[in-house]
Amino acid sequence: MSAILEVENLQAWYGRTQALHGVSFSMEPRGITTILGANGAGKTTTLRAISAMIRTAGTIRFDGARIDRKATEDIVALGVAHVPQGRGTFMELTVEENLRVGAWARRDRSGVAEDFDRVYRLFPVLLQRRRQLAGTLSGGEQQMLAVGRGLMLRPRLLLLDEPSLGLAPLVVQEIFAILRRINQESGVTILLVEQNARLALALADRAFLIETGRVVMSGASAELTSDDAIRRAYLGY
């Protein structure tokens, strides 16, 4: 099976500061991969680089075609949904409008209607609150909305940045359960950046570790979970 995402020697800069120094990895379709690393290691940067939100060098292939020269909007239109850190909620739009924004890049009307149903099925609370302003939702609900917004694209690749940030453990568990369900039901490939390494490794089938803008280790989740260094540094036992 050919890779859905191939990243080779990816470099990225914030202004004049280089943040990635040649990151390479690839992802199989329908898989869940997680990026581990300390704060500032370059996890979020990797996602932003894939979405062309910062200046990059190196090659990125999505489904075999190069996307590293494309604009963010065009990459999204290819089916790459990016749920940013901090959820990117449109506070002043209603829940339903938020979801509709997620479907902006699509042109198939009937499909959009189906996906509304699907998202509301996955997150019933959003259906309850669909006329409410998104700014009035709780943090967990906003995270659900953010994932739902990503799903409205009917993406082939879902980039998730810190979905557990600032949420209560119970809520986090609920969201991660739904992520697994999404992956299993519709076969969306997921690239997950997550502080909580234990949670991430439990969900993902593959993982790699970034330190100061370089990939220092990669492999199946199980392998990394059992690695001593990883356990000490990121799992804390």
Place this chain on the structure above:
Amino acid sequence: MNVMRRVLMLLLVGTVGLATALPAGAQTPGVTSTEIKIGNTNPYSGPASAYGTIGKALGAYFKKINDEGGINGRKINYITYDDSYAPPKTVEMVRRLVEQDQVALLFQTLGTPTNSAIHKYMNGKQVPHIFVATGATKWNDPKNFPWTMGWQPNYQIEGRIYAQYVLKNVKDAKVGILYQNDDYGKDYRKGFLDGLGEAAKRVVVLEQTYEVTDPTIDSQIVNLKNSGANVFFNVTIPKFAVQAIKKSHDIGWKPVHLLNNVSSSLGTTLKPAGLEASKGLITALYMKEVTDPQWKNDKAYLDWVAWMKKYYPEGALDDQANAYAYSVAATLVQALKQCGNDLSRQNIMKQAASLKNLELPMLLPGIKINTSATDFAPIEQEQLAKFNGEIWQVFGELIDASKK
């Protein structure tokens, strides 16, 4: 203090008398054997920029004079700066003119607050500050401010003329006044109330004001009508005059409508308001109104048009301000001609104060400019006119405010 000033003036006049005998006043700043430097400020930007055309037209007039050989062989070097009608900026620009550019005199600086800001400075510096472009009364004060002189009939005089008209011609007058809430409006109002004298308290039933920034004055007109007034003294600039005429016509209020001279343009006020609605308006005039068809074949008017086309083609032919500038510039040229070869500041002031029965082409026939050492108000005559649906028809006698 006043005595001192008078003595000073006498001394000045004395020296001037001697000075005339001497050759070219080489020591006067801004004057050489080939040039006279004249300074001016005008609002070319900002909310009052509509007046800026005056400053430009003055320049165009001096260009014509220079093309014709200048004044006694001297070309006019006219320097004008933008003060955007802000007094602090006027102070700065006038100091630039006087101290930096070393002009011989300041001419036609525009606006009441702006001129007030430099009034003391000019008299302290003893630089002629003449024919200022404002209708306030305070410029005619040769005793205290011997270096400052107005030009146009002041607003108070005009207000008094309307008051006399009301007293003579309207029985059981009930007057409503609408005026702009600033010095211009208040001067008109004061002149009018002074003119009414004792009767004012009885006759004036309602006064309303507006701000220049107000979009409309509908509300004020409604109140005036409601007050039962049968005379409407309308002290508004053209934009609001249009609204006032239109609105009172629309709501069926037909008072004796006295419109201030400021807005008497047929082209810019009466036409937009509707000629039908404007019928019966009364105003006081001192100039030929450039959009009034009665002057269509008048030689002076045609000359003015020819000058506009040649020297100020970008200027508007329906803008009375351009005829105003044409006339006031001609007044200065006359004063400078009278100076002969003595262009000392004292003599310039003296000659500006020695205009005798000067008639200018664009002034109404019969209007004469007169000044003297005690009379710093060049134009003091106006004539009432009534709009008959086509033209302003003057009626009655030329009213001369200097002869009370």
Place this chain on the structure above:
Amino acid sequence: MDIFLQQVVSGIATGGIYASLALALVMIYQATDVVNFAQGEMAMFSTYLAWSMLNAGVPYWVTFFATVALAFLLGLVIERLVIRPVESAPILSIVIVTLGLLVIHNSIAGWIWSYIQKPFPSPFPSRPVHMGPIIVGAHDIGEISVTLIVLLLLFAFFRYTPVGLAMRAAAHNPVSSRLSGIRVSRMLMLGWGLAAAFGAVAGMMVAPIVTLEPNMMGGIQIYAFAAATLGGFTSPGGAVLGGIIVGVAENLVGTYVRFIGTELKLTVALAIIIIVLLVRPRGLFGRAVVRRV
């Protein structure tokens, strides 16, 4: 009583003027999160374009729609050439750029068409309408109707069209919008275009009342700001209602509160707005949203 009604009606008419420009201000704020100080001057400039067309003999309604289209284009071009380069600058820098646009439009209009006021025709009958003791200008009625139509269009556009939604999204959260595939810069451009078009409508409706001159929108924009502030900058309906409230309140204060009279009319209107803001900090109809950090 008659005078009261007449003052209310004329206040509504004046309020309609404020409202028409306030709609354009709300439009651009909704679409780009920027308060455009040049909105009024752009409207004035468009109205001059209309005046030139009318003078060349183009029929009124052709001129009307052609002007709206031209203004739309003008808005697009201004956004592309002037605003886009400072798009990522701090918001106050963008505000300064709009001030620059304000003075440029004003100055160039005066330069091209002179500062002398020009009559501008109304498409509505000139005879006033009598409703019992109350008299209303036909143009006033027409002008308010047009404002309401624009309001309706604006409301429908933002509420029911995908583009309207995308524009709101792009204004509130540009990063997230790009990640949803919305071309944010195109939305901003569109926002400028539409606001300019609405402004042109306002200009052509206002000019017959106040006559056309380069400074005609100065005072009106101040009141339009007041209207939008009172109604809430996020609510087109609120802006229209805000305009009418300001118009009516001003008239009634000027008429009935004698010691204030007409001399402090504006001050009182402004004081009312500040008091309203203290009770409802986002205007009467603005949405109160906590922006999370």
Place this chain on the structure above:
Amino acid sequence: MSAPTIAVLVAAVIALVLPFMLSNFRLFQFTQVFIYAIALLGLNMLTGFNGQISLGHGAFFAVGAYTGAIMMDRWNVPYGWTIPVGGLLCLIVGFLFGIPALRLEGLYLALATFALALAVPQILKYFEHWTGGSQGIVLTKPAAPFGLPLSEDQWFYFVTLVVLFVMFVLARNLLSGRIGRALVAIRDNPLAAEAMGVNKALYKSLTFGVSAAYTGVAGALSAVAIAFVAPDSFNILLSISLLTGSVIGGLASISGAIYGALFIQFVPNWAQDISKAAPWAIFGLFLIVFMYVMPYGIAGALRLVWNRLTRPQG
């Protein structure tokens, strides 16, 4: 000695030598620059450091100017006293206005202050008895005391320079310490600032007061420098040009006030020297180009250049 210190010293020397090199007219212009700089510094504290946008500082300028003018004209108070009194009065007015302003944020605060600036000329005209109405108040320019051999302009230049210096030193001490950090924290992260125990309400309204006081001092100085006050001197354009100056100079920067003041004093003059036909068009172009080249103002651009020069490439 650090580069900024050297720059300050050089500026100080120039400022002291200037009066003996330039004409009275030029000195008058620089006096104006200093006056604007004081006002801009005040506005900068509020808008730049504390994030409260004010479109109405012209109002405080007017209050300061009229306070000074009325004191001098009515009660013959020496002008030296009018400056602190103008500042003090504005401190109180600003503080009082700052309390309700607490409830307003961003745009709504900006427009509420805009309303304040609009109302001021009308109010000045209304209280004609005190303010002279639309005629304004004409003042006399003070001569140098103690028989100093200085012209009026030279003397007042020094007075303004001293006031400017004092105000800048005060501002620097205020802003570089705890208080400054609190202000910035309130601007950037109000919730966190409050969590850290910063009394947000007090700080914000105090900032409003101090900012108004600076502008009031500038107003009082300007009344003396111009020797005239009238409602037309304090229209909305003044407030707008103050905001323009603070943004162009550089928000949240003390030296930005000087650059901004130079801009609002001299750039309109250049604009009209280029074109009398449409001076505003040129000025508008200047504004846009400035913001295009220096989106963070002149101070921001200088900082950038300085960083480029001093930081090693890489």
